Amino acid sequence: MKSSLFSGFYKLTPEERLKEVVEFSGLSEEDVAVLRTPSVLGIDVADRMVENAISTLSIPFGVGMNFLINGKDYIIPMATEEPSVIAAASNMARICRKKGGFFTSNTGPTMIAQIQIVGVQDVYATRLKIFEAREALIAIANEQDPFLISLGGGMKDLEVRIIDSQIGPMVIVHIIVDTKDAMGANTVNTMAEALAPKIESLTGGKVYLRILSNLADKRLVRVRTVADKEAIGGEHVVDGIVSAYAFAAADPYRAATHNKGIMNGISAVVLATGNDTRAVESGAHAYAARNGVYTSLTHWEKTAEGDLAGSIEIPMAVGLVGGATKVHPTAKIAVKMLGVQSAVELGEIIAAAGLSQNLAALRALATEGIQRGHMSLHSRNIAVMAGAPPELVDAVVKQMIAEGKVRMDRAKEIIETLTNQKR
Numbered sequence: 156m157k158s159s160l161f162s163g164f165y166k167l168t169p170e171e172r173l174k175e176v177v178e179f180s181g182l183s184e185e186d187v188a189v190l191r192t193p194s195v196l197g198i199d200v201a202d203r204m205v206e207n208a209i210s211t212l213s214i215p216f217g218v219g220m221n222f223l224i225n226g227k228d229y230i231i232p233m234a235t236e237e238p239s240v241i242a243a244a245s246n247m248a249r250i251c252r253k254k255g256g257f258f259t260s261n262t263g264p265t266m267i268a269q270i271q272i273v274g275v276q277d278v279y280a281t282r283l284k285i286f287e288a289r290e291a292l293i294a295i296a297n298e299q300d301p302f303l304i305s306l307g308g309g310m311k312d313l314e315v316r317i318i319d320s321q322i323g324p325m326v327i328v329h330i331i332v333d334t335k336d337a338m339g340a341n342t343v344n345t346m347a348e349a350l351a352p353k354i355e356s357l358t359g360g361k362v363y364l365r366i367l368s369n370l371a372d373k374r375l376v377r378v379r380t381v382a383d384k385e386a387i388g389g390e391h392v393v394d395g396i397v398s399a400y401a402f403a404a405a406d407p408y409r410a411a412t413h414n415k416g417i418m419n420g421i422s423a424v425v426l427a428t429g430n431d432t433r434a435v436e437s438g439a440h441a442y443a444a445r446n447g448v449y450t451s452l453t454h455w456e457k458t459a460e461g462d463l464a465g466s467i468e469i470p471m472a473v474g475l476v477g478g479a480t481k482v483h484p485t486a487k488i489a490v491k492m493l494g495v496q497s498a499v500e501l502g503e504i505i506a507a508a509g510l511s512q513n514l515a516a517l518r519a520l521a522t523e524g525i526q527r528g529h530m531s532l533h534s535r536n537i538a539v540m541a542g543a544p545p546e547l548v549d550a551v552v553k554q555m556i557a558e559g560k561v562r563m564d565r566a567k568e569i570i571e572t573l574t575n576q577k578r
């Protein structure tokens with residue numbers, strides 16, 4: 156067995172790295188040909204984006220149709236490996252148009268970075284000393300990014316918390332930064348690190364962590380919509396969806412799946428636009444648990460007219476500059492397709508995709524169940540996995556759906572029958 160210990164692997168070219176990986180893992184010539192296939196994201200760009208690059212991974216890039224948001228039409232880029240997600244979001248966006256589509260608001264592009272101070276005895280007095288130095292601290296932070304300041308961004312405020320921990324009380328400073336059109340992780344981390352020496356001299360404590368919080372609860376986007384009761388399938392469907400929501404609101408086991416459905420839409424747009432999926436996902440789930448119990452990120456209620464009102468409020472740390480947004484060629488086009496003017500507008504669109512996605516899943520679950528719509532779209536994957544040659548995929552899919560048996564074993568049987576018939 157070869158060792159994976161390899162000092163200086165990063166100094167090799169991508170091609171040399173690939174050769175090493177092939178030797179280590181025993182990949183075949185066909186595997187290597189797949190890894191070498193040119194993609195829109197060239198290996199040279201990939202090699203500048205991450206470390207030890209040997210290839211790129213393609214994910215389907217589709218578009219969510221029918222979205223009307225604040226009276227404006229959008230075609231939403233979505234990158235996902237999961238069938239039925241894009242169809243589902245598009246379908247509900249179509250239904251929601253009848254009552255005007257989606258309506259949004261936001262709290263602005265405000266990020267938090269945390270500075271951890273330990274070894275302080277008089278934590279309450281220290282807390283106030285930090286507030287007294289507010290202006291000086293803001294000045295130090297804002298010296299770090301003159302360009303952001305010129306745009307009207309920068310550190311605006313601070314909060315000081317005292318938290319109990321298993322190693323005693325800690326003083327935690329939150330710096331509150333307007334990051335404008337950047338997601339802002341690098342921006343706020345630079346500021347937090349620059350503030351550490353001043354905070355240590357001010358408090359006599361020791362600063363350890365200086366890092367943004369992904370619980371970006373000062374960077375919220377809010378989206379609401381109304382689904383017409385007839386368009387959604389009748390008042391009993393409205394009642395079923397409200398009941399499905401009530402289940403998620405009351406039970407973390409259900410809420411985790413309910414929120415996964417929301418993130419089907421959200422992560423797809425975050426990824427398509429070159430943003431950080433992990434940052435948005437951790438923010439979403441932490442926000443869902445902010446009151447101590449994990450719950451639904453959306454609300455679904457019946458209006459006085461019997462229609463269905465849906466809403467979502469979610470942290471949305473996404474940018475139009477920084478990260479991969481201005482580097483990845485497809486992500487740049489995705490942003491261009493949306494024609495957004497600001498990072499918060501992008502965030503609102505992303506949340507609308509999440510709300511629409513959630514509605515589609517709840518509607519399916521509260522009526523016919525998820526399998527018909529999802530599996531009929533997933534059936535193409537099953538046919539390919541079962542070994543259907545391209546010319547037989549459609550026929551295999553058609554027969555599996557007609558029989559209501561979207562399964563690998565059945566797909567294999569159908570392929571065999573069709574292949575024998577052709578002979």
Ligand SMILES: CC(C)(COP(=O)([O-])OP(=O)([O-])OC[C@H]1O[C@@H](n2cnc3c(N)ncnc32)[C@H](O)[C@@H]1OP(=O)([O-])[O-])[C@@H](O)C(=O)NCCC(=O)NCCSC(=O)C[C@@](C)(O)CC(=O)[O-]
Pocket residue numbers: 220237238239240241242243244245246249412413414415416417419512515516517519520525527528529532
């Ligand atoms: C799949 C549908 C939309 C079919 O729904 P349907 O009513 O059979 O669709 P239709 O054929 O009547 O078409 C209606 C519209 O859907 C869209 N549409 C329809 N088909 C396509 C397609 N092939 N490609 C693109 N778009 C499609 C399209 O907008 C179309 O309008 P049109 O263009 O005809 O005017 C529906 O069954 C559905 O929404 N199902 C839910 C699917 C879903 O939620 N998938 C996510 C994966 S499951 C999961 O991970 C999460 C979950 C479910 O566990 C979350 C939870 O538990 O809460």
Ligand SMILES: NC(=O)C1=CN([C@@H]2O[C@H](COP(=O)(O)OP(=O)(O)OC[C@H]3O[C@@H](n4cnc5c(N)ncnc54)[C@H](OP(=O)(O)O)[C@@H]3O)[C@@H](O)[C@H]2O)C=CC1
Pocket residue numbers: 300301302303306308334335336337338339340341342343344367369431433434474476477478479
């Ligand atoms: N926990 C997490 O989520 C973490 C995430 N990350 C990663 O950080 C990256 C995002 O960081 P981010 O700070 O956004 O990226 P960048 O540092 O790449 O970009 C932000 C910089 O862009 C410049 N800029 C140009 N135009 C604008 C504008 N209109 N508005 C705002 N800034 C502008 C600003 O500074 P200037 O031009 O002056 O340089 C700003 O500081 C992502 O890749 C993420 O994955 C990193 C650490 C932790």
